[in-house]
Amino acid sequence: MTSPNYRFLYPTDTETRHSYCKRLEDDGHDEMYIRKALRVHWGMELHEFGAFFDDYPDARMRHVAVLCRIRPTRTDCSFALKLSRNLGISQSQAEEWIERYHKSRKASQSCDM
Numbered sequence: 001m002t003s004p005n006y007r008f009l010y011p012t013d014t015e016t017r018h019s020y021c022k023r024l025e026d027d028g029h030d031e032m033y034i035r036k037a038l039r040v041h042w043g044m045e046l047h048e049f050g051a052f053f054d055d056y057p058d059a060r061m062r063h064v065a066v067l068c069r070i071r072p073t074r075t076d077c078s079f080a081l082k083l084s085r086n087l088g089i090s091q092s093q094a095e096e097w098i099e100r101y102h103k104s105r106k107a108s109q110s111c112d113m
Helices: 017-026 031-042 046-055 057-070 076-087 091-112
Strands: none
Touching: 017 031, 017 046, 017 057, 031 046, 031 057, 046 057, 046 076, 057 076, 057 091, 076 091
């Protein structure tokens, strides 16, 4: 779920960066979308995001899925490099997220059968 303009997703007066991020994650947004909203509303710097989003696995996994949909034939090595660059995480962390993504897809496919 993505709204066309995150600038209109204003935080409430009582929301912190974390509660705002959790609300957007719960609304179905991916990590890159939430990052843009946090930069607009809180002026967060790029170097702050890598570790910040460790607490928001659903948003991060949605971004992994977006990248996979954009280029489904990408090798896992290329995928990890792209994910690492996008999210400001190490390549080994990116590989772990990709592995989690593949496992979750296999699990959901076996449930559909």
